[in-house]
Amino acid sequence: MESEDSLRLQSAASFKAFLLKSSTESHLNLYDHLTGLLLKVMDEHPPNAVDVIEDMSRDVKRAVLEEQQSSLRELPETSAAELLAEQQRSLFSRPEDADQEDELMETPLPNVSELGFYLEQAGVGLGREETQRVFLALKQLVESQALLRCRLWGKVLGTESSYIVAEAEYREGEEEEEPSLNEDETEPEMEDTETDPLPLSTYKPLPDVPKEALGTGANKYVYYVCKEPGLPWVKLPSVSPAQITAARQIRKFFTGRLDNPVASYPPFPGNEANYLRAQIARISAGTQVSPQGFFQAGEEEGDEEDTSPRDSYEANPDFEGLPVTEMAESLSSWVHHVQHILQQGRCTWVNLAVKPGEDTNDEGEAEEKEEEPDEPEPEVGPPLLTPLSQDAEMFGTPPWTSKVSSTLTSQHAVAVLRSNLWPGSCAYACGKKFENIYVGWGLKYAGEGYSPPVPPLPQKEYPSGPEITEALDPSLEEEQVLKEALEEQQAAQEELQDSGDEAEDDDD
Template identity: 85%
Template sequence: MDPADGNQDRSEQRLQSAASFKSFMMKTSTDSNLNLYDHFTRLLLKVMDEHPHNVVDVIEIMSHDVKRGLFKDKQNTLRDLPHTTAAELLAEQQRLLFSRPEEADQEEELIETPLPNVCEIGFYLEQVGVGLGREELQRVFLALKQLVESQALLRCRLWGKILGTESSYIIAEAEYREGEEEESQSTEEGAEEEEREAETQENEMDLLPQSTYKPPPAVPKEDLGTGANKYVYYVCKEPGLPWVKLPSVSPAQITVARQIRKFFTGRLDTPVVSYPPFPGNEANYLRAQIARISAGTQVSPQGFFQAGEEEGDEEDEAPRDSYEVNPDFEGVPVVEMAESLSTWVHHVQHILQQGRCTWVNLSVKPGEDSNEEGEAEEKEEEPDEPEPEVGPLLLTPLSQDAEMFNTLPWTSKVSSTLTPQHAVALLRSNLWPGAYAYACGKKFENIYVGWGLKYAGEGYSPPVPPPPQKQYQSGPEITECLDPSVEEEQVLKEALEEQQAAQEEMEDSDEEEEEDD
């Protein structure tokens, strides 16, 4: 056999084996949808382009990079996209609290601010073991500063924090400004006019008989700047979030709030489902609870405030609503304030059972004049005239507060007995858990941190609904009875005829006697 023929056969066999091996290398994988031939091609191109050092040591890594580069788009669809958490969003909003506007000058910042020294208040609250903590209190202080600048408030202070099931409320107390009353009255008058127009339209369209029942007159709301509406309150969920102004409170809301117990959810527009029905949503319920807590727990050292000049000589009239700082106040010793409740006084008016701080006579119509009232009294005095309700006067000592459920209304102590010269007097309310007050020299402050509920004793049982009213009173005139028989009707008819005949004889005899006379 010729050697040339053998070499030719072997070359053909190699070509056939190479072709079959190439087809094997180009076989597509069922998992990755790739083939070895294309992978080697890309790998060699990568080596030729990069010329790595010690390529034999990194060939496996380069092979892995080639595969990963092919699956990059598919891996992006499976990879979790980064999303911003609620904490990051809140931090981004709170970052604005620490930013200083470029236009602000140092001279403007040195002007007296309507905000108190929150850092100093936080220091004293730490001494007595209450408060919100340094970090949160600093953020709250910056949020209050932002509120004062945006609303141009005359005075603002941290009232406290009411906890909720979903989120909490940070509450700021601001002084009433002139002009706010006109806006609220205009909106209320507009709503009343709309209600009247709707009623007239219904009466014109509906010709059915109307009920003659007239509900009792509603207790009028106190004007802004007086009574329970003396201050304006703003709330926010977290420092940095927008502040929301709470509406003014009405006596009906305070009256119902005293009869129910509801936890706050943290959403102002949430309806309050309760019995008795509450006239409003959670914003109104929050405002009612703030008014109740302020009236019962806002206290100050005796002598710090004094009665206003306008009402100094009128102690026999309605409770005083105005007071001013006593410039001659020198402070009360801390030990004395911790031992005696008579050294503390209420500087917020007491809320009467009527739901107002000042009693109003509902029997007198607001349109009647004093002359007409005097003439009516001369003609006839009504025996059911209601007696005016009188509450404790302003600046009444805490020693006159009554106990409830065999529990003292207040608990007082000293922050430290080891260093009494630097101690702080603490006062804690037992009827409103979460209400605290401290005093040190000429400085004092009130704060509330709690759930916004009053102490109800060992157990609370909701009021039972009243029994349903009867449609009419039962009596013989309307009580259903059995029909009489024929014999009973005949007997009754004869009895009526005899009665009528006897009556006619009596009349005839009377006429004869008159004729004889």
């Protein structure tokens, strides 16, 4: 018996020794591995352990390797989230003198939470947390700038990052004049040292349509953009009519970098900041709407003639609000409250044929001017507060889609209006409240595909005529023939002269 037991023990010991033998490749041994594996099964109690034992075995082996790897200390990586969190921290700090500021009557800060609530009913939004961050960022903007009014305009998506856009109005007289870039361009003086100057080009570019002054027309508001809430707000430059007309002809995505050049045909005058500003002006003019009767025409321009379209409005204190069903059913209960941008790229038409400086002429000259045949026809857009039912249909698509936000609880629903020409633009109205927002790519609906404008035909170099037409060189024979003919002619003339001389001599 003893010998049998000792034999069994010996064989067990020898088998254990075999199990303990470390592998030549991984330097592991099976005994430790099985111990680890069974420990893992005991610790974790996985269901159907027999089915997953292979995977667990692999996990145990992997864990051994990972321990070895972790002896190298990892370099801590700062992720984008950490960097952004550092910057967004300032949004959540409460100013110390907040209690005093609360007593101020009116704040230009809009109620973005309310806006977010209504927009979510309309099926539009940035997400609840993101809306709150934007709200805080707007608060930061309002505190840092002296603004009369401020509004969340929307968000423009780009390929690399997006822009959050805020619309603001300065207090009277606090507008900062922007340094104009183009005025310091002077004609390069011709150098006198050049003996044979090149001919000057006779081409004169068409005069630029002048920019609208800050606070009027397409530059009525100023716009601030930021990439992420918490990052600094950047003021966009004011828009020029040339930029609006160029933006109408191109179709480009925004990249998300304001200083990115806009590579397009026809060339766009400016970089992406200007392009963004031009698109914002176009979108505002096309899609900013309000319920009929909310605004009324301003009274201050009563002394002016009817020639200029009215450009000011004020809130109607007697507005009672329209029923939601009516707002959702008829487009005539909505009106545009931003001026239409004319073909020229301005909201108010300016006559380019009139040269600046001649405005103060006496009447006689003015009459003369009227007789000029090339007097351009003034462009007139629809007046302010025109109902949407008069909007033109483009590409066979009605310009607006209107809806009620809820069909089940329509008693408390809001009226939702979606633009089909500017996908992403949306408006809601509920009682006396209304708001517009744009969240999209900043592109207009282009119908059945966009075709870029064709480059102009090449100009003719010179008028073709005999003096510049190339002729064949004469051959040697032809030259000799011509020479002989000339000699003969000369001889004949000489003879004639001689005879003439003789005749004269005879006379004397």
